[in-house]
Amino acid sequence: MASYTPTVAIDDPRTSTGGNGALPPDWGSDGGNFDSSFFDTRLRRARLGLVVGLTGIAMIFISFTSAYIVRQGLPTLDPRTNALLHDWFPVPLPRLLLINTVVLLISSVTMELARRHTARKVALAQLTSVPGVSVEAKEGISWLALTMVLGLSFLTGQWMAWRELAANGFYVASSPSSSFVYLLTGMHGIHLFGGVVALLIAGFASVLRRTADSQFILVDVTGWYWHFMALLWVYILCLLEFVH
Amino acid sequence: MATREFAAHEAHAHAAPQGFIRKWVFSLDHKVIGLQYYFLALTAVIVGMFLSLLMRIHLIWPNITLPLLGDIKPETYLTLVTMHGTIMVFFVLTTAPQGGFGNYFLPIQIGAADMAFPVLNMLSFWVTALAFIVMLGAFFVTGGAPLHGWTGYPPLSAVPTAGPGEGPGADMWVISIALFCIGALMSALNFITTTLDMRAKGMSMMRMPLTCWAWFITAILGLLAFGVLFSAGILLLLDRNAGTSFYVPLTVFSGQIVAHKGGSPLLWQHLFWFFGHPEVYIAILPAMGLCSQLVSVFSRKPIFGYKAMVYAMLSIGLLGFMVWGHHMFMSGMSPYTAFAFSIMTMAIGVPSAIKTFNWLGTLWGGRIRLASPMLFAIGFVSLFVSGGISGPFLAQPTLDIPLHDTAFVTGHFHLIMGVASIFGIFAATYYWFPKMFGRMMNETLARWHFWLTFVGTYCIFMPMHYAGMAGQPRRYSQFTELHYLEKLIPLNTFITFAAFVTISAQLIFIFNLFWSMKAGKKASDNPWEATTLEWTTATPPPHDNFGGHTPVVYNGPYEYGVPGAPRDYVMQTDPATVAAH
Numbered sequence: 001m002a003s004y005t006p007t008v009a010i011d012d013p014r015t016s017t018g019g020n021g022a023l024p025p026d027w028g029s030d031g032g033n034f035d036s037s038f039f040d041t042r043l044r045r046a047r048l049g050l051v052v053g054l055t056g057i058a059m060i061f062i063s064f065t066s067a068y069i070v071r072q073g074l075p076t077l078d079p080r081t082n083a084l085l086h087d088w089f090p091v092p093l094p095r096l097l098l099i100n101t102v103v104l105l106i107s108s109v110t111m112e113l114a115r116r117h118t119a120r121k122v123a124l125a126q127l128t129s130v131p132g133v134s135v136e137a138k139e140g141i142s143w144l145a146l147t148m149v150l151g152l153s154f155l156t157g158q159w160m161a162w163r164e165l166a167a168n169g170f171y172v173a174s175s176p177s178s179s180f181v182y183l184l185t186g187m188h189g190i191h192l193f194g195g196v197v198a199l200l201i202a203g204f205a206s207v208l209r210r211t212a213d214s215q216f217i218l219v220d221v222t223g224w225y226w227h228f229m230a231l232l233w234v235y236i237l238c239l240l241e242f243v244h
Numbered sequence: 245m246a247t248r249e250f251a252a253h254e255a256h257a258h259a260a261p262q263g264f265i266r267k268w269v270f271s272l273d274h275k276v277i278g279l280q281y282y283f284l285a286l287t288a289v290i291v292g293m294f295l296s297l298l299m300r301i302h303l304i305w306p307n308i309t310l311p312l313l314g315d316i317k318p319e320t321y322l323t324l325v326t327m328h329g330t331i332m333v334f335f336v337l338t339t340a341p342q343g344g345f346g347n348y349f350l351p352i353q354i355g356a357a358d359m360a361f362p363v364l365n366m367l368s369f370w371v372t373a374l375a376f377i378v379m380l381g382a383f384f385v386t387g388g389a390p391l392h393g394w395t396g397y398p399p400l401s402a403v404p405t406a407g408p409g410e411g412p413g414a415d416m417w418v419i420s421i422a423l424f425c426i427g428a429l430m431s432a433l434n435f436i437t438t439t440l441d442m443r444a445k446g447m448s449m450m451r452m453p454l455t456c457w458a459w460f461i462t463a464i465l466g467l468l469a470f471g472v473l474f475s476a477g478i479l480l481l482l483d484r485n486a487g488t489s490f491y492v493p494l495t496v497f498s499g500q501i502v503a504h505k506g507g508s509p510l511l512w513q514h515l516f517w518f519f520g521h522p523e524v525y526i527a528i529l530p531a532m533g534l535c536s537q538l539v540s541v542f543s544r545k546p547i548f549g550y551k552a553m554v555y556a557m558l559s560i561g562l563l564g565f566m567v568w569g570h571h572m573f574m575s576g577m578s579p580y581t582a583f584a585f586s587i588m589t590m591a592i593g594v595p596s597a598i599k600t601f602n603w604l605g606t607l608w609g610g611r612i613r614l615a616s617p618m619l620f621a622i623g624f625v626s627l628f629v630s631g632g633i634s635g636p637f638l639a640q641p642t643l644d645i646p647l648h649d650t651a652f653v654t655g656h657f658h659l660i661m662g663v664a665s666i667f668g669i670f671a672a673t674y675y676w677f678p679k680m681f682g683r684m685m686n687e688t689l690a691r692w693h694f695w696l697t698f699v700g701t702y703c704i705f706m707p708m709h710y711a712g713m714a715g716q717p718r719r720y721s722q723f724t725e726l727h728y729l730e731k732l733i734p735l736n737t738f739i740t741f742a743a744f745v746t747i748s749a750q751l752i753f754i755f756n757l758f759w760s761m762k763a764g765k766k767a768s769d770n771p772w773e774a775t776t777l778e779w780t781t782a783t784p785p786p787h788d789n790f791g792g793h794t795p796v797v798y799n800g801p802y803e804y805g806v807p808g809a810p811r812d813y814v815m816q817t818d819p820a821t822v823a824a825h
Binding site for chain 1 (some may be wrong): 360361364429432433434436437440441442467468469470471472474475476478479482486487488489490493494501505506507508511514515518
């Protein structure tokens with residue numbers, strides 16, 4: 001009889017990129033563990049999850065973009081003349097949106113500073129966990145809090161922009177283009193608010209009995225999410241302003 | 245083998261929960277969540293089946309008054325069509341194969357202790373469960389459930405005054421779908437991250453069982469498709485409640501001009517089918533993966549063409565995103581566009597044929613064990629072929645246009661998407677039941693269940709193809725008064741009786757399922773002599789799946805019929821073969 005030929009090439013058991021199948025931690029119950037390889041695994045896993053999640057979010061906005069472009073090209077029937085006419089008139093965007101954009105971009109910078117600051121804190125915590133080593137922790141500006149404030153200012157600014165649009169007579173249902181302005185800014189706002197909530201959780205990490213590395217992972221992932229949201233906002237603004 | 249002690253470095257990992265709520269309700273354990281999804285789907289399938297029975301009764305006896313339910317009016321019939329389709333597609337075909345078995349067995353088969361994000365996993369189940377409750381709630385609001393079909397075409401679905409059920413009922417329908425999308429997106433995120441990042445040492449991608457590949461590809465499809473449906477749903481909600489005109493053109497309903505203008509119903513169709521076609525594969529890919537697994541296990545032969553199977557699934561997934569237009573040949577699209585969609589659609593026949601021939605190639609010359617999971621797997625191949633073969637018919641605009649709104653299409657998609665996927669679910673249940681509940685299901689009952697269901701579903705859906713070609717329209721609540729369809733009444737009566745028998749046969753399954761949990765024969769750890777990781781652990785698996793150690797994988801998943809091996813198969817974790825090699 002023929003000798004055994006495996007269906008899949010057998011070599012030494014290759015190590016996958018995986019975390020060796022370790023059980024992921026429960027929320028907030030991983031007290032005081034500084035196993036650095038496990039930390040790396042968790043960080044990598046969280047970042048991978050974020051990338052996958054952002055792909056899903058991107059699909060939502062890609063669909064809106066597609067609807068935006070399709071709707072622009074559609075004629076509508078005028079019941080009085082029975083003629084087809086184009087009813088797409090761009091909404092004059094409030095200037096306030098530019099200020100909001102600047103606020104959001106600055107918040108992206110502070111977010112990055114917060115991310116790096118937290119990373120240093122984790123590194124220090126690992127040092128101080130070694131008996132006999134003490135490092136004086138320097139408490140600077142809370143970049144995290146600043147980012148949160150800037151994020152909330154952006155959302156308030158968006159709300160004021162909505163009010164301004166409404167004051168000029170552009171409501172959700174006024175015209176096809178105004179529908180899209182509210183839709184895109186609104187959906188972006190909801191997503192950014194999710195980021196603010198994540199920052200809030202990260203800020204209260206000690207109250208919620210999360211460890212420094214759990215906090216860092218949350219800040220890190222929220223940081224990348226935040227940058228994505230800033231980029232997405234610039235994209236949306238360009239779409240609304242330039243694509244007619 | 246399975247010691248329940250944790251290794252020191254895993255002491256911080258989440259321990260087995262003790263209280264009932266944390267253990268069975270808001271559980272973080274992927275196995276419990278898998279079971280929750282499974283039983284959600286079981287509840288949904290019972291509701292969906294009941295609705296289909298009412299439809300079949302109405303079609304042949306349109307004037308009958310049913311006890312408790314009264315008359316079925318034409319609009320009630322459309323409600324039944326809508327809710328049957330929606331419940332079956334979302335809460336059964338999407339929920340059970342991926343959410344149920346995928347959740348339970350993906351981590352075990354790749355040697356992980358849980359999904360990557362257990363909290364997210366719990367959330368995705370509960371959002372899905374909430375979506376189901378909201379969906380059922382649509383029956384009980386003023387006006388009842390919507391009647392716009394599972395595809396929810398506007399303007400019917402977008403104007404609350406368009407018909408009974410299009411008021412609050414339709415709002416609940418859209419909200420339920422949007423919630424379902426959120427749940428599905430979270431679940432897809434978890435599946436993809438878990439597959440990429442949690443594989444045990446030695447479990448390279450190309451050593452994963454084909455079931456894992458199928459769940460992985462399904463998750464990618466879900467990630468890309470459900471976001472689009474979610475967006476479409478948000479636009480629909482705005483049209484319904486905020487007065488926008490994304491989908492509604494200037495039109496007249498019941499003599500009243502609507503307050504919308506300029507929207508495009510076709511925009512919805514594009515967005516919906518960009519989701520809708522991949523959804524077909526979301527429903528059937530897990531069944532394909534499982535079928536590949538079972539055909540190999542029960543033929544005691546390696547799967548024929550493992551890599552070809554993987555690449556075929558990947559190309560089915562990829563092509564699935566390029567063919568949505570074939571659902572819209574009736575929309576007045578340019579013949580050139582239709583031609584492109586048609587060619588792409590027929591191209592899917594190639595990877596589908598590769599899969600089918602590989603299944604047959606695996607069966608060829610195998611020492612076949614016709615246990616109940618194998619019967620359902622072979623049944624799946626049969627249904628996949630006979631349901632799939634009408635696909636290339638419908639992929640051609642010239643044939644699709646006369647057949648599109650007839651029972652032919654009903655027969656086609658029920659065989660391929662409905663029954664074939666359901667056979668996958670049945671096969672998975674019979675195959676994994678011993679691992680999940682520690683007992684075997686009754687084989688005699690399983691055989692009765694198989695033959696009645698197999699013959700029954702063919703009796704229901706095959707004649708529909710003929711009825712469609714003879715011109716019987718679908719979605720019509722009543723055709724018995726149409727002179728040209730009179731000759732089809734006996735055929736339809738036959739279908740209805742076949743439906744009675746087939747649905748009754750499902751009672752055998754449900755009885756077997758619950759009876760076997762309590763009184764089935766005790767199962768060993770590896771009753772089917774299979775090689776994948778779930779069969780190396782205890783039955784049922786402990787909280788962390790492998791009892792404190794993580795498996796190391798040395799072999800591919802389909803080492804059956806191995807000459808010279810002590811048994812005729814080599815477990816994925818057997819290091820001995822490496823030494824011998």
